[in-house]
Amino acid sequence: MATYSGTLPVLTNLNPDIIGTTAIALAWPYGTKKSIYSYPDGHATDAFNKAFDKVYPTHEKWGQQTGKGASCDIFAGTCIRASGYDKKMPRQLADQVKYFPKHPDIWTDVPYKTNADLKHGDVIIYLNKVSGGHICIYVEQNGKGYIKEAGYNSKRFGMTVNPHSYKPSDYKSFHVYRAKGSIRSYLKAGDYSVQVKRLQKFLNWLLDSKLTTDGIFGPKTKSAVVMFQTKSGLQPDGVFGKKSLAAAKIANKTEKTKIKCVDVSAHQGIISEANWKKAKKTCQATIIRSSWTHQASFKLEEDKYFAKNIANAHKAGMKIGAYHYSQAISVKEAEKEASFMIKTLKKYKSYITLPVAFDWEFGGRLNSRVAKKLGKVQCMKICNAFCAKMHEAGYETMVYANLATLNNYISNDLYKHNKIWVAQYNNTCDYKKPYYMWQYTSRGSVTGIGTCDLNYIYDPTLV
16 A cells, blocks of 8 residues: 555644635625626635636746736636636636625624724735735734735735735725624535545545545545544544544554565465465555364364465565464364464574464354353353464464454454554445454455455554
8 A cells, every 4th residue: 555645634723724715716706796806616615726827727826927017816716717717707816806705694894094904814805005906814923914915925814924914095995894703713515625636536546435536525535534533433423623633533544554465275276486476565564364273173274375375475585474264162272273383383483574463253163152151251261362372482373353253252452462454345444443454355456366355454564
């Protein structure tokens, strides 16, 4: 899995992109008839940004214009007209200002004398007496107030900090607009901003949500947020707020350290060194079955292809672990399985760089009825007995089981004594305790190996 290279959403009391969106909507005659002014997809900001990209594809070209006095907000009309989006759009802010909407349900006109009258998030729109004008945002940072304007390195508002002291009498027209209600620090259905686009990219990377990264917080984005919140143990309300952002940062840190791992057994046959090298292009690690217990009776057997597969994997440079398929229903049987695995691995101990696993899954003699009768505490003792013996032999250990087995038949304290390898064939892993490895499909496919189980290992030391 490649490292996520995107940026998480920014949630603050003042979200520059959200306020900037509103400022552009004010600058554009949003309230006029749609027959005169059209907005692609119904979003003024999207149209403006697309128009800007079309007319000024590079920062260098935009910088040349700003050097001549042009500004993002002043030049909105010209940019939109030149791009072909709206041929009737007024070119200058002075021509646009008469079309500004009142929107009394959203904005209130604030009497202004000095900067002391301004509040965090206020939008300032003024026209010079000669020509041109600006749209700015008042921002409070570290106890100080600033007027934020557009800069050459960004086509959006609120990015470059320029302190100013304004006198309305110096301008032809000067207005301060304040949003009714609080400026929120969360993203929800109906929002449209760069922050939503960042969120969509992150959810696609984390959950493979297949969202269109259009910056529109629609039903599919909300569903993906709900899935993420459920996975993170949060209230699944579909509103991406500060708790969701904190969980996203944790997931981001965790997901950056995951590597793909394939687990194999005799079912995959003999895998040659050449085929392991092919597999290594997508899977950096493997867990190979070394031995197994028969389901009908307590009979132990080495995997018939283990010796060749581990030798070839080692030559190919794979990170290697091993597992024993167990049917143990007592501490004594688990210890016998461990002894058998130690003997099987002895020749290849130096090849093992990953944990060895106790694959405790229901089959024949070990089943849900037996496990329920044993009870959670005894089931955990069986797992711990195997791992303790392997640990004494110098191996790092973990327990493999599916989600239902871990939740219903084994004590919740299992993870305190062992690494956990959880199986759940899903887009997300719902196990609430810490886990080292997640088997997310039994129908994966790896070049050089074919159909197989696929996993993610979460270990920063392996990356």
